[in-house]
Amino acid sequence: DVKVTQSSRYLVKRTGEKVFLECVQDMDHENMFWYRQDPGLGLRLIYFSYDVKMKEKGDIPEGYSVSREKKERFSLILESASTNQTSMYLCATLGTGATYEQYFGPGTRLTVT
Amino acid sequence: KNQVEQSPQSLIILEGKNCTLQCNYTVSPFSNLRWYKQDTGRGPVSLTIMTFSENTKSNGRYTATLDADTKQSSLHITASQLSDSASYICVVTPGWGRALTFGSGTRLQVQP
Numbered sequence: 552d553v554k555v556t557q558s559s560r561y562l563v564k565r566t567g568e569k570v571f572l573e574c575v576q577d578m579d580h581e582n583m584f585w586y587r588q589d590p591g592l593g594l595r596l597i598y599f600s601y602d603v604k605m606k607e608k609g610d611i612p613e614g615y616s617v618s619r620e621k622k623e624r625f626s627l628i629l630e631s632a633s634t635n636q637t638s639m640y641l642c643a644t645l646g647t648g649a650t651y652e653q654y655f656g657p658g659t660r661l662t663v664t
Numbered sequence: 665k666n667q668v669e670q671s672p673q674s675l676i677i678l679e680g681k682n683c684t685l686q687c688n689y690t691v692s693p694f695s696n697l698r699w700y701k702q703d704t705g706r707g708p709v710s711l712t713i714m715t716f717s718e719n720t721k722s723n724g725r726y727t728a729t730l731d732a733d734t735k736q737s738s739l740h741i742t743a744s745q746l747s748d749s750a751s752y753i754c755v756v757t758p759g760w761g762r763a764l765t766f767g768s769g770t771r772l773q774v775q776p
Contacts (some may be wrong), residue, residue, distance in 0.1 A: 586766075593753070593768035594708075634736075641707050653698070653764065654757075655707035 554578070555656040557642050563662045570629040572659050574642030580654075582645035583625040584609075585617065587638040588658075594641065600625055632663045667691070668756050670767035678775055681744055685770045687737040687754030693759040699739045702769070711739070711752075728751050736760045744774045 558573035576583065583600050586594040586609075596609030598621040614636060618626040629636055642656040668689045677683050689697070696715045700708035711729040712721040714737070721728050725742045741748055754767040 591768060593765040596764075643707075652710065652713065655700075655709070658705065658707045660705070 555642055555644055555654050557640075557656040557659050559659050560657060561662075562613050563664065564629075564632050565664055566633060568629075568632045568633050568663075570657045570661065570663075572627040572640055572642075572661070574627070574656055576623055576625075576642075576644045577653070578644060578646065578654065579622065580644035580646055581622070583619065584643045584645070584653075585615075585625065585627045586637075586641045586643065587611070588641055589638050597627065608652075629661075632661075634663050637661060639664045668683060668754055668765050670752075670754050670766035670770050672770060673768075674771040674773070676773045677744055679744060679746055683741050683744060683772065685739045685741075685752050685754075685772070687739070687767055689735050689737070689754070689756045689765070689767075691735075691756040691758055691765050693758055694732065694735075697728075697730055697737050698755045698757070699726070699737075700755060701751040702753060704750070708753055741772075744772075746774050748772060748776060749774045 555576045564570050584599040585597045588594050595611050597615050598609050600606045603622050606617050616628045640659045644651040644654050646652040671686045687762040698713045699711045701711050711723050711726050714730045716719045716732045727740045730737045751769040751771045753769045756765045
């Protein structure tokens with residue numbers, strides 16, 4: 552069974568803290584993504600990675616960085632958390648084939664106070 | 665700019681009734697269109713995926729249709745259940761298959 556796991560379901564951090572969100576997949580997918588989801592805005596792409604040590608900026612990369620040292624793990628880093636980064640963060644992978652099935656993790660609800 | 669627009673934003677129906685959610689897109693080139701169901705506080709789960717050559721795809725009580733000429737899709741839910749209460753998100757993939765364009769979703773509430 553396909554699995555994408557995220558390190559935390561809920562996280563509360565203070566302004567200025569460095570925050571790490573981890574995502575692990577067991578499907579050997581090359582493509583991995585980090586999105587944030589806010590009410591009324593849908594899912595917005597922060598960063599994605601199509602191979603180990605490769606990364607590309609998405610639509611809203613400011614204030615974030617990523618790390619992909621191993622194929623199965625894709626980390627999102629908030630260098631200095633701010634209150635406007637309070638959101639739901641979703642990790643996803645993208646399979647191969649005609650339909651490019653995408654699988655999502657359960658999400659991490661981050662609150663920055 | 666590639667866009668995906670969904671309507672209505674929210675919908676309330678009674679248990680057992682049918683409903684139809686709409687998705688219009690301007691993404692080009694087009695590879696496939698997906699519908700996801702997202703329960704509150706959870707990640708999205710795929711319901712259907714359709715390529716440009718498919719007109720209809722069913723998954724139990726969920727039936728998605730696609731008109732690639734008019735760039736419209738719909739998701740029809742038959743005999744709704746309380747467990748159908750969720751957000752339904754339309755997602756379009758451009759030709760090269762990596763960056764997906766998401767609609768903002770329709771929030772469905774099924775009441776007893």
